[in-house]
Amino acid sequence: MGDFLVWVVWFVAALGCLGSGVAVISFSNPFYSAIALIGNLASLAVLYLLLAAEFLAAAQVLVYAGAVMVMFLFVIAYIGTHADAPFEGGPSWQALAAVIAAGAILVDVVVAIGLKAGGRLSDEADIEGSFGSPADVGRVFLTDHLLAFEITSIVLLVAAAGGVILGSETRRREAAR
Amino acid sequence: MGPDVSWYVVLSAFLFTIGAMGVLLRRNPLIVLLSLEIMLNSANLALIGFARHLGQTDGQVFALAVMAIAASEVVVGLGLIVALHRSEVALDVDELKTLHG
Numbered sequence: 001m002g003d004f005l006v007w008v009v010w011f012v013a014a015l016g017c018l019g020s021g022v023a024v025i026s027f028s029n030p031f032y033s034a035i036a037l038i039g040n041l042a043s044l045a046v047l048y049l050l051l052a053a054e055f056l057a058a059a060q061v062l063v064y065a066g067a068v069m070v071m072f073l074f075v076i077a078y079i080g081t082h083a084d085a086p087f088e089g090g091p092s093w094q095a096l097a098a099v100i101a102a103g104a105i106l107v108d109v110v111v112a113i114g115l116k117a118g119g120r121l122s123d124e125a126d127i128e129g130s131f132g133s134p135a136d137v138g139r140v141f142l143t144d145h146l147l148a149f150e151i152t153s154i155v156l157l158v159a160a161a162g163g164v165i166l167g168s169e170t171r172r173r174e175a176a177r
Numbered sequence: 178m179g180p181d182v183s184w185y186v187v188l189s190a191f192l193f194t195i196g197a198m199g200v201l202l203r204r205n206p207l208i209v210l211l212s213l214e215i216m217l218n219s220a221n222l223a224l225i226g227f228a229r230h231l232g233q234t235d236g237q238v239f240a241l242a243v244m245a246i247a248a249s250e251v252v253v254g255l256g257l258i259v260a261l262h263r264s265e266v267a268l269d270v271d272e273l274k275t276l277h278g
Contacts, residue, residue, distance in 0.1 A: 003179055006179035007179060007180065010179065010180045010184070014184075014188050017188065017192060018188075018191060018192065018195070021192055021195040021196070021215050022195060024195075024199065024208070024211050024212065024215060025195060025196075025198060025199030025202065025203060025208065025211075025212055025215075030205055030207040030208055030211070033207075033208050033211050034207075034211060037211050037214060037215070040215060040218070041218065044218055044221070044222060047185065047188075047222060048222075048225055050179065050180075051185065051225050051226055051228070051229040052229055053225045053228070053229070053240075055237070056221075056225060056237055056240055056241060056244075059241065059244060060244070063244055063248065064214075064218075064244065064247075067248070068214075068247070068248055068251050071251060071252070071255060072207075072210075072211070072251070072255070075207070075255045075258060075259060076207060078259065078262075079207075079258065079259065079262040079268070082268075095202055097201075098198065098201030098202050099198065099202075101197070101201060102194045102197040102201060103194070105190075105193065105194055105197055106190055106191065106193075106194040109190040109193065110187060110190050113183075113186055113190075117183075121181055121182050121183040121186070121230065122181045122183070124181060124182070124229065124230055124232075125229075125230065125231055125232025125233075126232065127229070127232045131229075131234065132228075132229075132234065132237060136234050137234055137237055137238060137241065140234045140235060140237075140238050141238045141241065144235065144238075145235070145238050145242075148238070148242055149242075152242050152245045152246065155246060155249050156245055156248070156249050158249070159248075159249030159250070159252045159253055160249075160252065162252070162253050162256065163252040163253060163255070163256040166253070166256030166257060166259070166260050167256055167259060167260070169260070
């Protein structure tokens, strides 16, 4: 019974993921696309919970569906929404080449994983109850991967400074005009 | 027994393809950024799936780092879009041919 429920939750979350993903790339209005992406991120958080990644599911909702998407919506509100024809513009061979390239990625990934891992993907490792808890993730992040942690913080700082510079430079040029 | 890691990996491949189609087909840079987020998140799903499969937390740590990098990428991308909007350039990736000020 419990396993059946897990499958139901998995299929609902997976369909939510794929459906909202298609919605993101097919809405003509970027505002609706951003709203659809919030749905995509929330269904991914459900899948993370099924994978015993509690901390990452919480971080996904807080950081992504919260902070990052609010930033997106602010910018969309600032520059105004102008609906365009979603899949038009540019020669048609471009669109055809894009679909072929994306399909090639899909086939490539599935075939590569199927050939490489094949039947070994079904035997899951046994995990403890604390797997994926904040304490567990924090311990690994701040011991084994301390350098990655520090570099990530520097990248965030540089990006924040870059955002300020990009914003203020154009304002200065506008004032000079 | 619930779905094993291959289900998650195939789902992540499909999500990645959807994101790639968005990046390649759409012309609005905002939607290109949103599609990039889908691609990054599909990679995160595969990372977390394999972390569960192998019973090691390292994959989750990697996914957390990807989240932080994605946040910085959004900051710079949105800053560029706002700068383009201020300099009255059309928001169309085919029109953005000049990079000099």
